[in-house]
Amino acid sequence: MTNAQLAHRIADRCRLTGRFVLRSGRQTTEYFDKYQFEADPVLLDEVGAALAPLVPDGTEVLAGLEMGGIAVVAALGRHTGLPCAFVRKKAKEYGTARLAEGADVEGRRVLVVEDVVTSGGQVVLSTRDLRVLGANVEHALCVIDREEGGEQALADVNLTLHALFRRRDLEA
Numbered sequence: 001m002t003n004a005q006l007a008h009r010i011a012d013r014c015r016l017t018g019r020f021v022l023r024s025g026r027q028t029t030e031y032f033d034k035y036q037f038e039a040d041p042v043l044l045d046e047v048g049a050a051l052a053p054l055v056p057d058g059t060e061v062l063a064g065l066e067m068g069g070i071a072v073v074a075a076l077g078r079h080t081g082l083p084c085a086f087v088r089k090k091a092k093e094y095g096t097a098r099l100a101e102g103a104d105v106e107g108r109r110v111l112v113v114e115d116v117v118t119s120g121g122q123v124v125l126s127t128r129d130l131r132v133l134g135a136n137v138e139h140a141l142c143v144i145d146r147e148e149g150g151e152q153a154l155a156d157v158n159l160t161l162h163a164l165f166r167r168r169d170l171e172a
């Protein structure tokens with residue numbers, strides 16, 4: 001499947017119109033329900049394959065963000081062979097009490113993996129958490145960049161955003 005065909009499939013399955021409130025508190029009339037592609041194992045696998053060439057050279061760990069980024073990172077891990085970490089929004093308060101589950105991130109070059117980026121707020125917060133844990137984070141990779149300031153917000157904290165699709169790719 002070409003990336004253009006994949007963009008059409010994702011837009012068909014995920015693009016909703018109506019009135020929605022976003023994580024950032026913004027309101028929108030267009031929403032991408034990422035779980036519609038993440039819950040389809042065949043489509044998710046296509047997304048993982050398409051993301052793999054976008055992984056920056058030197059990446060040692062793929063870090064998927066709770067919750068939607070977890071499915072995406074698992075698919076990407078299958079196509080790259082790289083170890084994965086699953087990054088919670090808040091550390092568990094029992095058991096191992098970890099914020100980043102799975103692969104160790106300390107001292108390693110970590111790529112943040114996310115499904116949708118809007119303001120960039122969640123990626124910035126989780127990158128800060130990963131850096132506190134000792135990760136070297138310079139890049140983030142998402143499936144959909146809504147092009148609402150996320151790239152600049154990431155640049156402001158020395159992160160480069162790579163996107164498989166931009167909003168305009170899903171509206172074509």
Ligand SMILES: O=P(O)(O)OC[C@H]1O[C@H](OP(=O)(O)OP(=O)(O)O)[C@H](O)[C@@H]1O
Binds near residue numbers: 068114115118119123
């Ligand atoms: O760039 P931002 O403005 O931060 O917005 C994007 C964030 O919002 C969505 O997550 P959501 O809060 O829906 O969480 P979920 O993945 O846990 O469902 C998306 O998965 C990003 O994490």
Ligand SMILES: O=C(O)c1cc(=O)[nH]c(=O)[nH]1
Binds near residue numbers: 034
């Ligand atoms: O910004 C968000 O919260 C958001 C936007 C979007 O299109 N899809 C989504 O799952 N979250």
